[in-house]
Amino acid sequence: MTTFEHCVRCTLCVENCPVFKVNPAFPGPKQAGPDAQRFRLDGERSVDDWVKLCCQCQRCQVACPYGVNVSEIILKAQLKYSREHMSPFAAHLFANTYHLGKLGSLVSPITNAVTSSGAARKIMGVLGLATNLPMPEYRFLSLNRGRRRKGRRRSSRKVVFFHGCYLGFNRPDIGRGIRDLLSGLGCRVVIPGQTCCGLPALGNGDQEIAKKFARKNARMLVEYIDQGYQVVYACTSCGLTLVHDYPEVLELPEGRKIAENTYNVHELILDLLENDAPDVAFGEVDRTVAYHIPCHLKALGIGYPAAGIFEKIPGLKTMILDDNCCGLAGSYGFKKKNQQTAEKLGTIAASAIKALEPEILISDCGACRMQLGHYTGLPALDPSEVIIASLEKGATKKSRRKRRIS
Amino acid sequence: MSAYEYDAVVIGGGVSGIMASLTLASKGFKTALVSRGDPVCCLSTGCIDVFSHSDEPLSGIRALLPDHPYSLVGEKGIVDALSFFSEIMEEAGLPYEGDPGRNRKILTPIGSTKCTCLVPRTMAHADMPSNEYLHVISFQGIKDFFPGYITSRHRNSTYSVYDAGVPTTLGIAARFDDASFLDAFITWLRGLEIPHDRVALPAVLGTIDPASVVEKISRAIGRKVFEIPTLPPSIPGLRLFRALKRVMQNRGIHLYWGKEITSVERQGCTVEAVTLATTGRAKRVQGRAFVLATGSFVSGGLFAGRDSVRETVFDLPVFVPVERRDWFNTDFFSGGHSIERAGVRVDRDFRPVESKIDNLFACGSILAECEIMSLQCGHGLAVATGVAAAKSCAQGLS
Ligand SMILES: Cc1cc2nc3c(=O)[nH]c(=O)nc-3n(C[C@H](O)[C@H](O)[C@H](O)COP(=O)(O)OP(=O)(O)OC[C@H]3O[C@@H](n4cnc5c(N)ncnc54)[C@H](O)[C@@H]3O)c2cc1C
Ligand code: SF4
Ligand code: SF4
Numbered sequence: 001m002t003t004f005e006h007c008v009r010c011t012l013c014v015e016n017c018p019v020f021k022v023n024p025a026f027p028g029p030k031q032a033g034p035d036a037q038r039f040r041l042d043g044e045r046s047v048d049d050w051v052k053l054c055c056q057c058q059r060c061q062v063a064c065p066y067g068v069n070v071s072e073i074i075l076k077a078q079l080k081y082s083r084e085h086m087s088p089f090a091a092h093l094f095a096n097t098y099h100l101g102k103l104g105s106l107v108s109p110i111t112n113a114v115t116s117s118g119a120a121r122k123i124m125g126v127l128g129l130a131t132n133l134p135m136p137e138y139r140f141l142s143l144n145r146g147r148r149r150k151g152r153r154r155s156s157r158k159v160v161f162f163h164g165c166y167l168g169f170n171r172p173d174i175g176r177g178i179r180d181l182l183s184g185l186g187c188r189v190v191i192p193g194q195t196c197c198g199l200p201a202l203g204n205g206d207q208e209i210a211k212k213f214a215r216k217n218a219r220m221l222v223e224y225i226d227q228g229y230q231v232v233y234a235c236t237s238c239g240l241t242l243v244h245d246y247p248e249v250l251e252l253p254e255g256r257k258i259a260e261n262t263y264n265v266h267e268l269i270l271d272l273l274e275n276d277a278p279d280v281a282f283g284e285v286d287r288t289v290a291y292h293i294p295c296h297l298k299a300l301g302i303g304y305p306a307a308g309i310f311e312k313i314p315g316l317k318t319m320i321l322d323d324n325c326c327g328l329a330g331s332y333g334f335k336k337k338n339q340q341t342a343e344k345l346g347t348i349a350a351s352a353i354k355a356l357e358p359e360i361l362i363s364d365c366g367a368c369r370m371q372l373g374h375y376t377g378l379p380a381l382d383p384s385e386v387i388i389a390s391l392e393k394g395a396t397k398k399s400r401r402k403r404r405i406s
Numbered sequence: 407m408s409a410y411e412y413d414a415v416v417i418g419g420g421v422s423g424i425m426a427s428l429t430l431a432s433k434g435f436k437t438a439l440v441s442r443g444d445p446v447c448c449l450s451t452g453c454i455d456v457f458s459h460s461d462e463p464l465s466g467i468r469a470l471l472p473d474h475p476y477s478l479v480g481e482k483g484i485v486d487a488l489s490f491f492s493e494i495m496e497e498a499g500l501p502y503e504g505d506p507g508r509n510r511k512i513l514t515p516i517g518s519t520k521c522t523c524l525v526p527r528t529m530a531h532a533d534m535p536s537n538e539y540l541h542v543i544s545f546q547g548i549k550d551f552f553p554g555y556i557t558s559r560h561r562n563s564t565y566s567v568y569d570a571g572v573p574t575t576l577g578i579a580a581r582f583d584d585a586s587f588l589d590a591f592i593t594w595l596r597g598l599e600i601p602h603d604r605v606a607l608p609a610v611l612g613t614i615d616p617a618s619v620v621e622k623i624s625r626a627i628g629r630k631v632f633e634i635p636t637l638p639p640s641i642p643g644l645r646l647f648r649a650l651k652r653v654m655q656n657r658g659i660h661l662y663w664g665k666e667i668t669s670v671e672r673q674g675c676t677v678e679a680v681t682l683a684t685t686g687r688a689k690r691v692q693g694r695a696f697v698l699a700t701g702s703f704v705s706g707g708l709f710a711g712r713d714s715v716r717e718t719v720f721d722l723p724v725f726v727p728v729e730r731r732d733w734f735n736t737d738f739f740s741g742g743h744s745i746e747r748a749g750v751r752v753d754r755d756f757r758p759v760e761s762k763i764d765n766l767f768a769c770g771s772i773l774a775e776c777e778i779m780s781l782q783c784g785h786g787l788a789v790a791t792g793v794a795a796a797k798s799c800a801q802g803l804s
Binding site: 010011012014015016017020021022024062063064065066067239240242243244259260261262263270271274298299300301302303304307308311319320322323344347348351352355 | 574583639651652663665666
């Protein structure tokens, strides 16, 4: 395990830090991470309040060629700081996005009206929430309700879909699309009851809540893994939490097992296309798209598997952008003290996208889509939506061809 | 889960690995690049040193011993590789200028000059006749850039300071991407009514399209304008890396930016797959041929133990010229420490010698005898050997 002592002070992490670029109050990953770590003592109260300005994009850790766990050091310092100091109300609210989401989707028309009405925005300002960013819209029918098994009975692949809060509460339609896509490719898909992965709680300094959520999910996932299921996630931040934070930060005993058996949904699809269902027909999608890589997909280190699927779609021209953080970083950008940082980063990322003149924006992360859809004015889609559109087109073409033959 | 099989897998995402993968992809091979972290290129000046040890790089190279990697590539190979590099940079929107036949001198932040060969267009006017007058622009609070160093060495020069609102090179560069910031800066600059022939700024003039920023400033004030590369974090180095990465992605090369390679699968004399550590489950990448471009000691391609040097991925035999006590000269800056010659020896086809692996090629600063520091040939050697090794690899594949 590489630690702060292996840092050679090359500054490659600093070159990649979005917050350092726009907020002079943040000293950057090298100083906030390995440098300051030498002075952080267990028995001493933290004084580094700026450590909370880090948005945990993990770009520093990906960039470090010496394997220093830069953002993990910073996360642990954030948690230590939060344990020792009272957190503001907004942190508590976001630490509990799951409960917020659950409540939101039960009464979604009301929540949507509340989060967008002028008066509510004023109240949110008082509570420490940024008010000029689009708030997520909650859908009436969340994915968790009406969950069931799908797919062929005798299929060899068994997958358990961890959809997380955003798809569960805000975009269950995308979740259902992914479920149908996987079962269409021959998987047996289950969507069990699940809670928040715990990342929002970690990001807001509440390790206890994070652990509570994580333990519950871990118990459930391991049960499936033991029955031969593969865990699949679509939200790249949930995915990173499962495979990295469960074993490394929350130190769950099941963490390693989960990390070993968890796959990005497009990694799985790509594998199905290569091995199980090679003759699937992709229909033409004549579009130029900008594919904004979420920081946490980059941090997973598995490459960009959805881009590998896009290559198979005729007519689709994909341009990959992986150098910018959208600035929202989960709930980070919704906090008043980070509002300017989030705006500046959103603008920077959006101008890089707009310079390519795409017709559509694609990203795996709901927060990226919300933020960059807002700043670019482009329609923002999940990769699965494009894949499904192409497969639907391919399927109709195929059936028409069949009809003509017979 | 079984993996996707690539024609070629390049290990190491520095200049040599990137140029190797671009060469392979241009020949139609399905290529993957795996790497651990960002390469030293991001810390560099962004300028391509081909052979700065002499004024004329190509004639300097002609005089090298036959076992130097440049000699294995040959003059035509070097020139072709550099022009392929220039084409790529043109496509990436980060145009380079220069001629492999002749080096140029560019100004450094301490007022001295650095000899190099290809430079980003933003530094095209940095090779300045000594009788011209220079005006340096610095920024309020910027670290490691003191214009006084320059003006004390150049009699005909002076400087002014602009407040960009942020003190870091990265912060200022991000500001220059914003058209309204640039306009305000130009208005201020015009107000100075600079009488000097040329205007020099630290290399912070944007991250997206710096060549246009320089041109816009130059047109507005009617002077030749150029950038001076700074200490790391280095914007021109970062631009170079990101531009190369963008082209790779546009050309369908799959990138796995993970951690180190943890294991290698061999079947007799053939490497079949490598596994790299990631944040979660390790990732297996399968290929028909492999190119090793993991760099030298600084990047971890080579690792120096107490008295031996190890190659870190395949455990290839490493050439070490002398005993441990003679690795270094007592005078650090004397130029030329024997340990610089250490590395992986390759044959004419860039296959590591005595490796007992048939589908492996090596390129870049990991190669033996390259002496990058004393000959000043960093990126140039990476470009030339990267392209050459990939060409051999392509021949092996087809
Ligand atoms: C501070 C500095 C400044 C420089 N400035 C200049 C300059 O201005 N101009 C110039 O021409 N040259 C310069 N050089 C020299 C030049 O940068 C290098 O010689 C050249 O870029 C080397 O390229 P490379 O591809 O061989 O290796 P590198 O760029 O070193 O790339 C190797 C890559 O492989 C990865 N890697 C290593 N081990 C593993 C592993 N086990 N698994 C996976 N990946 C691995 C590394 O992380 C790295 O990304 C400079 C060098 C340094 C150190
Ligand atoms: S990239 Fe790694 S080694 Fe370099 S300064 Fe950052 S933490 Fe240290
Ligand atoms: S995690 Fe992101 S914001 Fe935090 S220090 Fe690293 S690069 Fe900067």
